[in-house]
Amino acid sequence: MDWIQLSLQTDQDKADFVSEVLTGLGSFSVAYLDAYDEPIFETSVEKTPLWKSVIINALFVPDVNKAYIKSSLQELCGIEDIEYTTIEDRIWEDECKKDYHAMRFGKRLWICPSWECQTDLPDKAIVINIDPGLAFGTGTHQTTQLCLEYLDKYPPIGLQVIDFGSGTGVLAIAATKLGAKSVIAVDNDLQAITATKQNLRKNECESIVKTRTTVNTKNSNVCDLLVANILANPLIELAPTFNKLLKQDGVLVLSGILKEQCENILNCYSQYLDNLEVLQQDEWCLVSGIKKTETPVK
Numbered sequence: 218m219d220w221i222q223l224s225l226q227t228d229q230d231k232a233d234f235v236s237e238v239l240t241g242l243g244s245f246s247v248a249y250l251d252a253y254d255e256p257i258f259e260t261s262v263e264k265t266p267l268w269k270s271v272i273i274n275a276l277f278v279p280d281v282n283k284a285y286i287k288s289s290l291q292e293l294c295g296i297e298d299i300e301y302t303t304i305e306d307r308i309w310e311d312e313c314k315k316d317y318h319a320m321r322f323g324k325r326l327w328i329c330p331s332w333e334c335q336t337d338l339p340d341k342a343i344v345i346n347i348d349p350g351l352a353f354g355t356g357t358h359q360t361t362q363l364c365l366e367y368l369d370k371y372p373p374i375g376l377q378v379i380d381f382g383s384g385t386g387v388l389a390i391a392a393t394k395l396g397a398k399s400v401i402a403v404d405n406d407l408q409a410i411t412a413t414k415q416n417l418r419k420n421e422c423e424s425i426v427k428t429r430t431t432v433n434t435k436n437s438n439v440c441d442l443l444v445a446n447i448l449a450n451p452l453i454e455l456a457p458t459f460n461k462l463l464k465q466d467g468v469l470v471l472s473g474i475l476k477e478q479c480e481n482i483l484n485c486y487s488q489y490l491d492n493l494e495v496l497q498q499d500e501w502c503l504v505s506g507i508k509k510t511e512t513p514v515k
Contacts (some may be wrong), residue, residue, distance in 0.1 A: 220245075220304040221277045223286065225296055232271045235294050242286050244275040276304070322362060323369025326391055343394050346419050347387055360472045363496055363503040364388050364446050367470055373397045376441035379432070379462060381455075382473075386413030386426065388444050393422045400426040401440070437461045444470040449478040453485045460489040463508045474502045 223244075227235050236247045250272040277286075283301060290296045319329040325343045338344065361384075368388065374396035380389040383402035392400050400422075402413050410428050417423045439462050445452060452471050459469055469490060474482050479502045483493055490506030497503075 219279055221279055221281055221283075222302045222304050223275045223277060223299055224272060224302070225290070225299045226270060226272050227294070227296060229269050229271060231294065232273065235273055235290075235296065236275075238290065238293050239273070239275040242277075242289055243281065244277055246276045248274045250274065279303075322365035326365055326369045326395075328365075328387065343391075345387060345390050345394065347385060347390075347416050359498045359501040360446050360474075360503075361387060363498055363501065364444055364470060364472050365391055367496070367503060367505065368392060368395055368444075371468075373442050377439065377464075379403060379440045379443045381432070381443060381445040381459075382447040383413050383428070384409050384446070386416045386428075388446065389413065389426045390416060390420045390422050392442070392444070393425045394420070397425065397442075401429055401432070402426055403429045403432050405430050432458070432462065434458055434461065438464045440464065440467060442468045442470070444472075446472040448473045449475065449482060452482060456485050456489060460508065465508060465511065467508045469506055469508065471504045472501070474504060476500050476502050478502075479504065 223239070225235070232249060236249075239247055287297075287299060290299060319327055319338065321327050321342075325339075325341055326345065327338055327342045328345045328347055329338070330348050331346065332348075365388070368391050372395035373392050375398050376392075376396075378389070378392045378397045378400045380386070380392065380400060380402045383389055383404045386402050389400045389402040402410075404410055404413065407430070410430060413426075413428050414423075417426050417428075441464055443459055443463055445455070445459065452474070463469060469486070471482060471486070476497060479495060482502075482504050483495070486504065486506060487493065489509060491509050493504060493506040495502055495504055
């Protein structure tokens with residue numbers, strides 16, 4: 218069956234209400250898009266980010282009453298400019314397969330979708346089985362790539378690891394397959410936790426990785442390695458928490474940092490970490506360091 222796609226533009230503050238109206242009018246799905254290619258880098262830990270100007274695409278059945286929808290949007294939302302396009306029905310799973318293939322990170326790590334044959338990979342390949350889905354983090358973004366290459370270069374053999382902002386759990390799975398003793402995957406998005414659990418089962422890592430929506434800040438010295446692939450502002454906000462969670466001489470790996478934000482991250486974490494190092498891929502950076510030796514209280 219073909220679909221009718223309605224497109225409109227609205228403000229950040231109205232987006233959720235417009236979405237609710239479209240759902241009430243019979244839309245089968247609603248998607249938010251960036252109207253002006255406006256990246257979001259400044260957000261708090263608790264806040265769900267959204268662009269200032271949002272394009273909303275909503276799917277309807279072919280015989281939808283377009284005049285009624287238009288009048289309803291005008292009356293309830295004050296929106297007059299809408300566009301309709303016909304979306305031809307396709308096998309969407311096959312469309313995805315065209316663009317997502319096995320990828321190597323470092324010397325040994327591979328992310329492989331279920332539809333590709335793993336017999337073509339090198340004998341010593343460490344394979345993470347993940348198909349693209351709704352949660353962020355399947356290895357295609359530079360921030361994830363930097364973390365995977367770091368883990369491949371410095372495998373966490375026998376270490377206790379925290380993957381903070383786990384997304385699909387790809388870094389938690391990578392740490393497990395590279396020899397971690399235990400891993401905690403933390404993400405405040407329930408959809409991400411669901412995706413992580415599915416991928417843990419697919420990769421047979423459930424006995425090593427535990428999922429959490431929050432981290433207990435009352436605990437301290439709980440991990441040897443903490444990897445946080447989020448954004449610069451949350452990384453700065455969480456610096457004291459990360460420092461507390463790390464064991465003495467523990468390693469902290471931070472990603473999701475634009476190169477123009479890197480100096481702020483270094484300035485923030487210089488009070489907590491020694492041996493600060495920066496890796497860069499395109500416009501994105503990864504910062505790593507070792508927890509400073511704490512001076513005993515006399």
